[in-house]
Amino acid sequence: MNCIQYIKKCYQKLKQKRDGQEESYRLSTQESEGQKKKTLVLDLDETLVHCEFKENQNFNYETILDVWHRGVLYNVYLCRRPFLREFLKQMSVFYEIIIFTAGYESYCYKVLQYIDVDKHISDYFARQNCIFVNGNCLKDLTILDRPLDQLIFIDNNPNAFELQPDNGLLIPSFLDSDEDECLFRLIPFLKFMANKQCVKPVNKFMKDYESIYGSLFSDSHITLQCNVDGEEGSLNEESCIIVENVPKHRKTQTLMNDKQKRNQVQQPRSQSLFSG
Ligand SMILES: [Mg+2]
Secondary structure: OOHHHHHHHHHHHHHHHHOOOOOOOOOOOOOOHHHOOEEEEEOOEOOOEEEEOOOOOOOOOOEEEEEEEOOEEEEEEEEEOOOHHHHHHHHHHHEEEEEEOOOOHHHHHHHHHHHOOOOOEEEEEOHHHEEEEOOEEEEOHHHHOOOHHHEEEEEOOHHHHOOOHHHEEEOOOOOOOOOOOHHHHHHHHHHHHHOOOOOOOHHHHHHHHHHHHOOOOOOOOOOEEEEOOOOOOOOOEOOEEEOOOOOOOHHHHHHHHHOOOOOOOOOEOOOOOOEO
């Protein structure tokens, strides 16, 4: 997002606040009416990055971001998913890229500043635009004001697809594995989808594609079931409870292998203050 877009967004928010519509807003139309791209909506946490909020010797973070939120300074330990920069660069040719996260806006903005130095991401929607039902975070794609038959939504949390399941593409969760290739593997599929008249249902297209070219995500999928209650003090996809294949950081995995993977007890992650 460039300076002018940011100022426009601030103005929009002020206007909506004045009009009593603070909780959501609509995107501006795409810049060139004659060259409309399809829309790629991306979740942030465990889809594009993994962040923690305490120092953790098992977490191989690459940078620490300072995030101010409601008068409190948080240290955010961040690791990008491998191939992220290349993924955004290539996808921006075919898609308008929008972030939709359950994390707070202050956190999201700071993370995007770091991961999107080339400004491939057009806009973002944050926690105030999510719907929380029974602890589950739902993301309503209609607030983006984009045709749904031209929109693909990638998230690591299947709950996020509940309102528009035909648009969803479930990606394995990322913690900090250097060997993760999910974004790299998605590139040819998303290029293939960019030529379709209608991208729904995404899952059906993906199955057809995989029947020809092989499975996109061949490793065992890690699924995080996220319960997000929107409590204060949480800036990202907080309260994520791991319900399947307890994911471990690389160092932890090594230790686990050495110890014959004993006692895979479900446990809450402590890292999430902001995510979505
Ligand atoms: Mg996520």
